Amino acid sequence: MWIYKLSWIAAASYLLSAPCLAAQAPNLGQVATPEEILSWDISISPDGSGLPPGSGTAKQGEALYGAQCASCHGDKGTGNPQEPPSPVSAGPLAGGQGSLAGNQPPMQTVGSYWPYATTLFDYIRRAMPWAAPKFLYSLTAYILHLNGIIGDTEIIDAQALPKVQMPNRDNFIRIYPREPG
Numbered sequence: 058m059w060i061y062k063l064s065w066i067a068a069a070s071y072l073l074s075a076p077c078l079a080a081q082a083p084n085l086g087q088v089a090t091p092e093e094i095l096s097w098d099i100s101i102s103p104d105g106s107g108l109p110p111g112s113g114t115a116k117q118g119e120a121l122y123g124a125q126c127a128s129c130h131g132d133k134g135t136g137n138p139q140e141p142p143s144p145v146s147a148g149p150l151a152g153g154q155g156s157l158a159g160n161q162p163p164m165q166t167v168g169s170y171w172p173y174a175t176t177l178f179d180y181i182r183r184a185m186p187w188a189a190p191k192f193l194y195s196l197t198a199y200i201l202h203l204n205g206i207i208g209d210t211e212i213i214d215a216q217a218l219p220k221v222q223m224p225n226r227d228n229f230i231r232i233y234p235r236e237p238g
């Protein structure tokens with residue numbers, strides 16, 4: 058019986074203290090400032106909105122790629138076929154155009170598969186070793202050049218990048234929204 062009483066007391070004291078807790082809760086972290094939100098809001102759309110100022114060419118990106126990317130992605134984006142769990146094993150970034158057709162497993166690279174050049178900038182900034190915006194444009198340009206998509210002196214910036222026509226752009230099919238039922 059005393060167990061029953063105890064739990065009743067516990068429930069009553071919880072109910073009584075609940076409004077008090079609500080007044081204090083959650084008290085976790087702090088409200089993000091507009092500046093903080095801006096620094097995390099780094100998404101770039103296919104149409105290029107969100108691209109920061111800056112520019113670069115493939116020629117400028119070549120040395121940077123050699124220093125920061127080639128150890129994992131191989132010279133000229135050919136991939137580094139070390140057996141996992143090697144920390145420097147990563148797939149190719151160039152080649153494979155046309156390999157999506159036919160019955161063989163396709164080689165999916167930036168040049169053979171990705172529909173938008175702007176995604177390349179977004180991906181490198183988000184996921185690959187940190188680089189400042191001016192380097193990001195040259196790196197993006199260099200990988201596009203490795204894939205034979207732009208020339209090595211073409212200036213790539215927020216206006217030019219969204220206009221780059223990726224070879225596989227028109228081969229994606231829309232699955233959603235599905236037919237009702």
Ligand code: HEC
Pocket residue numbers: 122125126127128129130144145146147148150165166167177180181185186188196
């Ligand atoms: C420490 C190794 C390493 C380094 C250095 C590195 N990468 Fe990567 N990268 C990877 C791995 C691993 C993946 C695959 C990630 C996955 O599929 O989830 C990848 C994926 C990518 C992709 C996407 C490829 C695709 O088709 O899905 C791009 C683009 C890329 N890296 C660019 C770069 C650039 C540019 C640099 C230099 C600034 C760089 N990477 C440096 C390991 C590395």
